[in-house]
Structures are given as structure tokens and as C-alpha cells.
Amino acid sequence: MNIMKCFECETCSTHIDCRIGLSNRDIQPFQFACPSCEEQITLNVSDGDFDLQGATDIVDFESPFTGKNPFIDLHLDFPASFGEYKMGYTTFMRVSQEIGHENYLHLNERLNALNYLYPKKRELRRLITQYKRGEVNTFRKTCKKLLNIQLKSDEKKDVLAALYTATSIMSSPFTSHKHNRELSTKMPEILDYLDFSHKEKTRAFFDQIIKTNFLTTLHHECLSLYPKIIDFDLPLRPALYFDYKSLSNDKISGRVSTADFDSCSNLYKDLSEVFSRLLTLVAGINNLLKRGDYDLFNDSVRLNKKKEIIKDLASLDNFTNMDFGKKVECIDDSFYHIDESAINHKLRNAIAHYKYEYEESAQMIYYYPNKEGMKREKLYEISFLEFLRNTLILFREVHSLNHIIKSLLFYAVIILKKDI
Template sequence: MNLCECFRCITCGTEIDCRIGMSNRDVQPFQFACPNCEERISFVFGQADAELLGAEKVEDFEAPFKGDKPFVDLHLDFPVYVGKYKMGMTTFLRVTQELGMGAYSHLNQRLHMLNYLHPVQRDLFSLITQYKRDDLDSFEKVCKRIPGVSLTSRKKQDVLTALYSATSIMSSPFTIHEHNAEISDVAPKIYYWLLDNHRDRTIEFIDSILSNGFLKNLHNDCLSLYPRLVSMDLAFRPAFFYDYADTEELGDIPARMSTADFETCNNFYKDLAEVFSRQITLIAGINNLLKRGDYNQFESSLKQTKNGTRPGLESLDAFANVDLGNKIDFIDNSFYAIDLDAIDNKLRNAIAHYKYDYKESSQCITYYPSKEGMSREKYHEIQFMSFIRKSLLLFREVHNVNHIIKATLFLCVLVLKKDI
């Protein structure tokens, strides 16, 4: 179903034609900015006390649009179209023509999964909280409230199974099933190979990341990201489209979205990058074991400089302090292939240091990653949709490595009989 409305901006008086495509989500908040003065215009369907903010309806408006005003085509599930109005060319029709019905049907299944997550997100958040608190009584109560999650006993392996059932539910709309299945299958096999070929050093590695709290802290950091992702489903919904569409460079995605804004999502990318940087330390340790039989030994050609050993490569503990970008460069022929399209250190640093501008009408982010004293002259630009797409890709990396963390935890519990 589509609704046609004409809104008048309360700040500058600009009239904007707006076609609104309905999603199956129970509550549907929309927002966009006046193209003339940047006033934020927002409204909500499915909420009794919702009100129109930033604009007023043009009461004498009669459809169809005449094409003489700015036009925006809103839909929660798909990229926004802004431009010239064309009668009948709705967002749904535009999407199905571009993707084909087969791809659209698969996309629609994932959107329905998101619709399921929205009402249970509070319980999913609570489950993660109770696990981190090690409160099994409360953890069990929450498990009973979530379809598809059950705690069969209080043995550690069964607690982990229930926990990862929940993270699977939370992540399934956002991730690629084939990638998840592959890493889940490969990760345990890597550990079995290491135990067969470098048993003592592998056990020493496991003991070290248990005794210093690294594995537990890393696991908890990962878990904390899942409820936050679910709570931002509105921003990520239209980004799924680009799993199916033929696109050029990620930074060139021009489309916009119908709700959310950069200020509500910017820190999530930064936090994803921070957690992924810590995960890379785990990857490096395993990679060193695979290549050299010693988790502390990095490739010799990378370690040596004219002045001696390169700082950060003396040991895995020292490597943990290296910046994300350099960490990736210091892992030789990694067993885990990192999606470099998800990593943008300049963007992350600019967000972390609050050096960016956001223009809501065009949804363009301008960020300034360089150290320029008091000046801001060197800048980069990225569309908000591209930013969300990068965030989605980076979450997939975090989720993939979380499968390796899961394999590590089950190795500790079931094979090495260690207390985690």
C-alpha cells in the first residue's frame, strides 16, 4: 500500500510531495529533511500518540502529484528515491524490477525476520545481560521467553548452546548463512589440527588468553554488540538491498534511507571497529600457531627493521596494542580472509575524534581524518547509506570471528576440560 501526502515545512514553507510505501513492521517511523532549509520532518505509523513534526500537511492537496514540487519516495525496507515523480513507479515496483522476483523474495524473508526481532529485542538484550552477569537463574527465565532458545541443563556447554542460539536469532537477518556455516565448520577443525601438530603451544595459548581474561572480555565485548544491532534495525533494513543489487564502489552508493540519522548510528561503527581490532589479536595468535607453531612468533620479514624488532611484534601481548590497520598488515597469509571493504580507519578515527559534518537533506557525511591543527581542509565524503553498508559488512566480520570465539570456548569446555 502507498500513501501520497504533501507536507509544508514549518521553517521555510517549502512544500514537498511525499509517497510513502508501507512495510510489514508494526511501528513505522519515517523522517527526511527539507531540501531547502534542512528542517527534520518526521512522523510515525502504527503508534497512537505519534505526531507530525517539522511540517504540516497541505490540507487541500489532491493526488496525483503534478511534479512541480520536490519529491521523496519513502519506504522503510528499501533505499529512498529522491527526484522526479513518476506515476505508478513505486518503490516496490522499482526494487522488484531491479532485483527480480527471486532475489526480492529472499530479501523479503530477511525483512520478515527483522519484523520478528523487533518485539523480542528486550528479551534478547536481557539474555545477553544475564549471561554476562553469570546469573543462570535469570538466564534460564529469559530463555523460556524466547522462541527457539532453550536451556537443557546448566552445564557450561548447554549454556553456551542457548547463548549462541540467541545470537544466531539476532544475527540471522544481517548475515550471510553460507559464510556462517563455513566458518562454523572450519574453526573447530583448525583447533583439532593444532592439537595434533602443536599441542603444547596451543594449550599454552589457550591458557594465556584464559588467565589474562582476554577470551572472556573479548567474548563479552562481542555479545554486547548484538542487541545494539537489533535496536538499530530501521537503519540497516534498506542496506540489505545491496546484497542483491549490482553496485559500483561502496562509497558511491547515492541512495538514502527513510528513517534514522547519522548521529544515532555513528558510534556503532567505531565500536565495531574497536571490537574487531581485539578479535584480530585472536586471529593473529591462531595464525602464528598454524604458520610457525608458536602464537608469539610473527613472520620474520615483518618483524625485523633496521633498528631491530618492529614495535608491536615482539609478542602477541604487544601486538594487542597495535592499531587495527597495521594489525591486518602484520598477519601473513591469514587463514581468515578479512573483508577489507568493511574497514575504514580514517572514517573510524574521524568519528572517534568528533571530526565530521552531516547534511541531513542529502544524507552526506563529510569527515576530516587528518591532523591539521586548527584547520579543517582535507576531507572525505561518504553517503549515510554507504556508511550503514560498511557497518553491516563490519558486523559480519565481527560475527564471523565470534564463531571462532565459540569454537575456542567449546574447545576449552569439551576437549581441554578447562573452566571458562
């Protein structure tokens, strides 16, 4: 269903023609910037009620729209267009034409899964907290009540199994199941192989990541991201759409009908931090596979021109502190395919150091990642929607790599009988 409205900006009195495509979400918080003064306007639709802030509703406006006023198309589930008003050519109609009916049905299933999960986000956060604190009794009850997951026993392996079922449900609208299933079967085989062929170093690797608490801390950091990603169900909805749209000639473009960059930038930063630390596990396992020693990186990256060992690559421990942007290239011929499109360390650095500007009406992010003293010269830009797409892909990478943690934990508990 679509609703046509005309709003008058409270700040600059501009009249804005608006077409609002409604979705199945029970509460629909729209947000956009006044095209003329950038002031934020919000519109909350719930149970047929409209709550408008930053603008007033003009009751007797000209319909159909004449093109005299700026036009804003809004839809929470899909990228809306920045273009001109075309009567009848709604966002829903355009996207279902672009991706086809079957794809649309699949996308809609995922959107419905979000509609089901997002009202539970507080309880989902509680579930993760209960696991992290080791409160097995309450964790067991929450699993059953919230997601109908039954713990087989209170043993660590069964608690872990329930936990991973929960995170799999929480991530299901955002991820590709097939990719994760592959990793879930491949990882235990890899660990079996390593424990057989390089037993001493493999066991030492386990000892190191357990003794230093690295594995547990990193696992907990990963887990915290699941309730967080559900918190961002609204801005990530239009990013899902690009799983279906072929992008051969087309760039990611379109309007996001809710939230703004500032509210989403921390999530990207958090995902980047965790991803960067996860690369330590990938590097350690890769070094074991390639050279039988988790500390030993390939000579082509480990040695400088004078054939001296570069400090950051002298051990896995040193590698952990390396710059995020440099880590991937130090993992030679990785057993795990790292999706490099997930990594934009320039943007991550710019966010971390507040070196960006956001133009809300055009939904463009301008960032300056280079160290340039007081000047800001080298400018990069990315649209808000493309940024959200990057965030989604980065979450998928983190979720995939969490399957490596899963295998390491199960191996430690079941085979190595470690108490973690």
C-alpha cells in the first residue's frame, strides 16, 4: 500500500511531496532530510497512526503531484529512488520488476524473518549475556522460551550447540546458509588433519589461544554482534535487496528510508575490529596448514628486502596487533576465502578518527582517511546505501569466521577435553 503526503518543513517552509510505501513491519519509522535545508524529518507509522516530527502535514495538497515541489520516495524494505515522481511507478513495483517474482518472494521471506525477530531483540541480547556469564540455568530457560531450543544437557558441548542454533536463527535473515554449511563441515576436517599431521604445534596453538583467553574473548565479542545486527534491522533491509539484483553495469544506489550514517557508523567499526581479530585465527590455522607452525608466516611477506624478519610477522601474537588493512595480504593462499569487498579499512579509519562528513539529503558519506595534518585533501565518497551493503557483507564475513571459532571450541571441549 502507498500513501501520498505533502509535508511542510518546519525549518524552511519548503513543501515536500512524499510517497510512502508501507511494508509488513508493525512499526515503521521513516526518516529523511529536507531537500532544501537538510533538517531531519521523521515519520512514525504504526497501527494507522502517523507521528510526524520536523514538518507539518498539508491536508489539501495538489494530487497527483505536479513536480513543482521536491519529491521523496520512501519504503523501509527496499532502496527507494532519488528520482522524479512517476505516477503509479512505486518502489515496490520497480523492485519486483527488477529482481523478478521468485527473487522477490525469497527476499520477502527474509524480511518477514526480520519482522519476527526484531521485537525480541532485548531478550536475544539477554540470551547472549546469560551465555557469556555462564548462567546455564537461565540460558536454558531463555533458549526454550524464546526460540524453542531444548538443551540436551548442561554439559559445555550441549550449551555450545544450543548457542550456535540461536546465533544461526538470529543471523538467518542476513546470511547465506549454503556458505556457512560448507565451512561447518570443512573446519572439523581441517582440525582433524592438523592434529594428526602437526600434532605438537596444533596442540600448542590451542594452548596459546586458550591460555591467553584469546579464543573466549573473541568468541564473546562475536556473540555481542548478533543482537546488535538485529538492532539495525531497519537500515539493513534495503541492503539485502542487492543479493538479488545483478550489478554488472549498475552501482549500488538508492535512498534509505530510515536512520542516518551517524547511527550506523559504530556498528561498522565494531564489526571491523572483530573481523580484524578473527583474521588472527585464520592466519594461525593457515600457517599450520602451509608450514606446520602457527607462528610461521610465508617468507615472501615475513622478510624485508634485507632478508630480516619484519617485527609484526615474527609471531602470531605480533600479527594480532598489525594494522587491519595490512593483515589480509599476509595470509598466503588462505584456506578460507576472505571476501575483500567486505573490507574498507580507509573508511574504517576515517570513522575511527571522525574524518568524515555526511550529507543527509543526498545520503552521501565523504571521508578523508589519510593523515594530512590540518588539511583535508584526499577525498573519498560512498553512498549511505553502499556503506550499509558493506556493513552487511562484513557481518557475513564475521558470521562465517565465527564458524571457525565454533569448530575450535568443539574440538577443544570434545577431543582435547579442555575446560573452557
